[in-house]
Every structure is written in C-alpha cells, then in structure tokens.
Amino acid sequence: MTGLKKRGMLSGAATCKLCRDQGEDADHLFTGCYVAAILWHKVSTWCKIQPIFAFTMKDLLEFHKTQLMEEPKRKYVKTIILATCWSIWKARNEGIFNGKRASIDGIFGEMQANFCGLNAEQRKWILIGGAGQILSFYNGE
Structure with a gap:
C-alpha cells in the first residue's frame, strides 16, 4: 500500500489491511x-x-x-509458499479496493484451493523460477 500512497492513488494512512494495526510494506504484509x-x-x-x-x-x-x-517436497513447499503469498495479496487487495475484512481461515482455504487448482503450466512456471521473478518485483528491480 505504501507504493500506491507514494503514487498519490490512496489517501490516509498506509495501514495493513489484514491486521489493521501496523504500517504496510511487503515485509510486514508477508512476514x-x-x-x-x-x-x-x-x-x-x-x-x-x-x-x-x-x-x-x-x-x-x-x-x-x-x-x-x-527435492520433490522442496518444490511443493516452494509452490505452497507462493500460493500463500498470492492468497495474502488477494486478501489485502480485497480490503483496500472492496472494503472486505479477511479471515485467517479464509486466506488459508484460498491458498489450499489455489495450490490444488494449479494447472500444469502454472506449476512449471513456479518450479522453474517464478519465485525469482516475484522477488525481483518486491525489490523494485
């Protein structure tokens, strides 16, 4: 949300939409x-x-x-971590743009549905290096 605020797209405090307590940046939101x-x-x-x-x-x-x-379990754990990040991000956006309050069980269920519903092309993208691309995005590269 900090990025949207810097671009003048949001007014008010850049407070995390999940905990509604702390300032939001990527490290706070996901960790x-x-x-x-x-x-x-x-x-x-x-x-x-x-x-x-x-x-x-x-x-x-x-x-x-x-x-x-x-190694096979390591790749699944990597995929599950990415699916969880995606679910956190979606819940955060629902809070910002639609005013919806997220629940922990709802986010977890969304992650499980995302993980179990990935098609072969999505799994391949993740397994060959999708995480690196996501990390580059968060580092502003």
Missing part, C-alpha cells in the same frame, strides 16, 4: 503481520515441516532452500 505469522504456522503444520520463520520477503521466498527434505 511481520500477525495474520501472516498465523498463516505460516498453519502452512508449516499442513506441510509437516519445520515452522516457517522469516523476517523479510527474501527469507520467505528462500525458505524451501534451507530445509532438509527431498
């Missing part, structure tokens, strides 16, 4: 927000992996590289 923290706990439990702790967007998008697991 620092208490809603995101609960979501990452739910994802970790669902995937049966170590808890996902990240302080920056880069940490989050590289989490799968730091885990001891077989």
